Amino acid sequence: MSLPTAAEDLVLGLTGVIGLPALTEAAGAPLAAEDIAALVEEAARFTAEKMAPHWQEADRHGATYANGTVTVPPHYRALMQDWIDSGWQGVAAPVEHGGQGLPHALWIAVTELASAADMAFFLGPVLTAGAIDLLVGHATPDQSARWLPQLVSGSWTGTMCLTEPQAGSDLAALRCRAEPLGEGRYALHGQKIYITWGEHDLTENILHLVLARLPGAPEGSRGISLFAAPRLLPDGSRNALRCGGIERKLGIHASPTCVMLFEGAEAELVGEPGRGLNAMFAMMNAARLAVGVQGVGQGARALALAEAYATQRVQNGRPIARHADVARMLAEMRAITLAGRLLALEAAAALDRHHLLGEEAGATRLALLTPIVKAWCTDRGVETASQGIQVHGGMGFVEDTGAAQILRDARIAPIYEGTNGIQAIDLLVRKLGRDEAAAMHALLAEVAATDPRLAATCARVGEATATLLALQARDPETAQSLAAPYLDACGWLLGGWMLVRAATASPDRAALAGFYLARLLPRAEARCQEIAQGALLPLPASP
Numbered sequence: 001m002s003l004p005t006a007a008e009d010l011v012l013g014l015t016g017v018i019g020l021p022a023l024t025e026a027a028g029a030p031l032a033a034e035d036i037a038a039l040v041e042e043a044a045r046f047t048a049e050k051m052a053p054h055w056q057e058a059d060r061h062g063a064t065y066a067n068g069t070v071t072v073p074p075h076y077r078a079l080m081q082d083w084i085d086s087g088w089q090g091v092a093a094p095v096e097h098g099g100q101g102l103p104h105a106l107w108i109a110v111t112e113l114a115s116a117a118d119m120a121f122f123l124g125p126v127l128t129a130g131a132i133d134l135l136v137g138h139a140t141p142d143q144s145a146r147w148l149p150q151l152v153s154g155s156w157t158g159t160m161c162l163t164e165p166q167a168g169s170d171l172a173a174l175r176c177r178a179e180p181l182g183e184g185r186y187a188l189h190g191q192k193i194y195i196t197w198g199e200h201d202l203t204e205n206i207l208h209l210v211l212a213r214l215p216g217a218p219e220g221s222r223g224i225s226l227f228a229a230p231r232l233l234p235d236g237s238r239n240a241l242r243c244g245g246i247e248r249k250l251g252i253h254a255s256p257t258c259v260m261l262f263e264g265a266e267a268e269l270v271g272e273p274g275r276g277l278n279a280m281f282a283m284m285n286a287a288r289l290a291v292g293v294q295g296v297g298q299g300a301r302a303l304a305l306a307e308a309y310a311t312q313r314v315q316n317g318r319p320i321a322r323h324a325d326v327a328r329m330l331a332e333m334r335a336i337t338l339a340g341r342l343l344a345l346e347a348a349a350a351l352d353r354h355h356l357l358g359e360e361a362g363a364t365r366l367a368l369l370t371p372i373v374k375a376w377c378t379d380r381g382v383e384t385a386s387q388g389i390q391v392h393g394g395m396g397f398v399e400d401t402g403a404a405q406i407l408r409d410a411r412i413a414p415i416y417e418g419t420n421g422i423q424a425i426d427l428l429v430r431k432l433g434r435d436e437a438a439a440m441h442a443l444l445a446e447v448a449a450t451d452p453r454l455a456a457t458c459a460r461v462g463e464a465t466a467t468l469l470a471l472q473a474r475d476p477e478t479a480q481s482l483a484a485p486y487l488d489a490c491g492w493l494l495g496g497w498m499l500v501r502a503a504t505a506s507p508d509r510a511a512l513a514g515f516y517l518a519r520l521l522p523r524a525e526a527r528c529q530e531i532a533q534g535a536l537l538p539l540p541a542s543p
Contacts (some may be wrong), residue, residue: 003307003334004508006116006300006341007044010109011037013342016505017498018349020105027356029101036106043088043110050082051117058120059405062253063200065246070199070256076121080154080202088114089125089154093132097148103356105348111290112341115297116304119409120254124157124197126290130283131158131209138226138271138279147207147228157203160283161192161210161260169422171277172220176212176262178227178269186269188212188229188241188262194416198258199231199243206231208241208260209283210267211276218274226276229267241265251408284417285370289347291417292373295381296340298410302388303333305403309392320391329391333384335516338509339495340377342502346494347373364439368431369494371423375484376491378413379420385410424483427490428468429476437465440490447493451500453517457493460528464489471535482534485527492524 004012014020015033024031054075061073083089092107093099107129114122132151135144150156167173176190188210192198199206208229217223233239244259271279307330310321320326347369353362385407389396396403414420432440441462448458468486472479499513 005044006113006304007040009338009341010040010112010345012502012506012509013345014040014105014109017342017501018105018345020103020349020352023349023352023356024103027352029356031103039102039106040109040113043113046082046086046088047113047117050079051114051121054079055118055120056402056405058118058254059251059409060253063246063256065243065256068199068242068244070201070243070246070258072200072202072256073254076202076254079121080124083125084154087153089128090152092129093148093152094136097132097136097144098152099132103348103352105345105352108289108293108344108348111293112297112300112344115294116301118254119294119298120252123252123255124200124202125154126294127160127196127287128154128156128158130160130286130290131207133286134209134279134283135228135270137282139228143228143268143270150205151207155203156205156207157197157200158207158209159195159198159260160280160287161195161198161208162280163194164191165193169418171211171224174211174213174224176210178212178214178225178267180215181266184268186212186214186227186267187264188227188267189264190262191244192260192262194247195258195260196416197256198260199246200256204232208265209270209280210262211280212267214273221277222274224276225273226270226279227267228270229262229265233266239265250411251405252412287417288370288374288423289344289351291413292340292347292370292375292377293344295378295410295413296337296344298381298406298413299333299337299340299384302385302403302406302410303330303337305401305406306330306333306388306391309395309401326391329387331512331515332520333387333391335499335512335520336380336384336495338502338512339498339516340373340380342498343369343491343494344373344377346498365443368427368439368443371427371431372487372490372494374417375414375420375423375487376495378410379488380491381410381413382407420487421484424487425480427487428472428480428483432465432469433472437469440465447497450497454493454496454500454521457496457521457524460525461489461493464528464531467531467535475538478535478537478539481539482531485530485534489524489527489531492521492527496521496524 014036021033058073064071090099091102092104095101178186210227211224213223240263242261244261247257311319313320350362350365353359389403392403395401444458444462448455468479499516503510503513
């Protein structure tokens with residue numbers, strides 16, 4: 001019996017698990033299950049035929065820098081044109097700006113398939129999607145008319161320029177400054193680092209979204225404003241910004257990670273002065289959900305390679321896929337990948353319920369799930385990629401098979417867009433702290449009611465929630481040192497919840513759900529035990 005493909009799992013998730021047809025019908029723009037399936041299948045075809053065949057070639061070529069010019073793999077030019085012609089960039093973008101206005105959950109499905117096919121290439125379009133989300137919410141009508149159609153079509157790309165050498169996660173330490181030029185224009189001065197696709201040779205223009213300080217702005221995050229600076233000005237001349245170099249990295253070699261120098265670059269203010277961080281969080285939250293999906297995509301690619309290899313590699317007279325330990329590894333990879341895939345769709349459905357139906361509960365659920373999807377799915381993506389190498393044995397350690405590249409590429413996802421440790425602390429301090437964990441307890445009650453096999457773990461996670469909230473009040477350092485195991489416990493539990501729902505929607509997933517509940521769900525209880533024990537001990541002294 002053949003196993004379901006990623007596209008088939010995505011269709012099941014969209015139609016049978018998160019109920020996208022009913023959601024869109026309630027929003028007054030119904031999408032039938034057949035329409036959803038057709039779109040996902042077309043995305044699977046496009047990514048398989050256009051993106052996937054040359055992912056290793058792109059890695060070997062990499063991005064290169066010389067005299068301020070960044071060049072990416074040669075075949076990316078035709079691929080970018082195919083991407084633009086296909087219209088995928090505008091799947092979830094507003095119709096009034098040239099998009100298709102489809103639910104965000106469908107963009108998440110495209111994101112997984114494209115990330116699995118060629119993560120390095122897709123980082124450009126995924127950041128452009130985040131720029132679109134930000135501008136839809138914060139640009140003026142005039143700015144939207146001038147910028148959004150090009151970004152939605154994919155003929156321009158967008159970047160997110162936050163990090164500076166002295167200011168990584170501590171955005172309050174930003175020094176980039178914006179000097180007024182009059183007539184709504186500003187000159188940006190400063191340096192940004194780790195700018196994904198900050199410079200390249202694939203599109204006519206790049207719109208940089210830059211955090212900077214106005215003269216006299218207060219110290220800290222309240223003094224930060226947001227600006228948009230194009231590579232090319234409206235008259236076609238080059239703006240006063242340039243790439244000062246690209247990073248040599250462990251993975252995603254074909255994605256240029258740039259040092260960007262703003263040397264009086266002309267820019268426009270986006271949103272209100274001093275509210276730049278608030279606006280940028282629209283892009284960051286979209287990016288965090290997308291990065292979680294990148295983790296799923298890398299796990300899916302690792303799984304596909306491992307299954308193909310284990311089926312044809314014969315040892316002791318039978319394919320290694322039938323050897324007990326290899327079968328165990330493949331089952332773990334399959335179950336974890338499906339759990340992450342469905343959990344990301346659940347978060348996207350919460351976003352769609354908020355945007356399409358105006359449900360405040362959707363925004364609350366999305367806020368709770370975003371750090372879990374970002375951190376749990378990317379950690380699992382790295383582990384699944386490593387497991388894929390193990391399935392290949394010695395051949396997995398050889399670059400030709402591609403298994404090693406997946407691990408190298410996947411390793412960035414737990415780091416960028418806010419490290420996974422920051423996501424865990426955000427979950428504890430902000431998401432639980434703002435309502436004394438009322439939203440989390442409501443979610444746990446919903447999960448426990450879904451299947452009796454989840455109830456005991458829900459109770460343990462509920463106890464861990466109460467323990468950490470109390471500990472945060474009296475010993476925040478120790479509490480925050482336990483935030484990562486807490487997020488991990490939530491992820492393992494919610495992954496089981498998603499597989500139970502998948503089995504209800506499609507009984508052929510019941511065996512995989514049973515495997516997850518028996519073999520993987522206990523990891524949540526182990527993390528809860530770690531929290532209970534860790535809460536009794538202070539942190540060891542640091543150097």
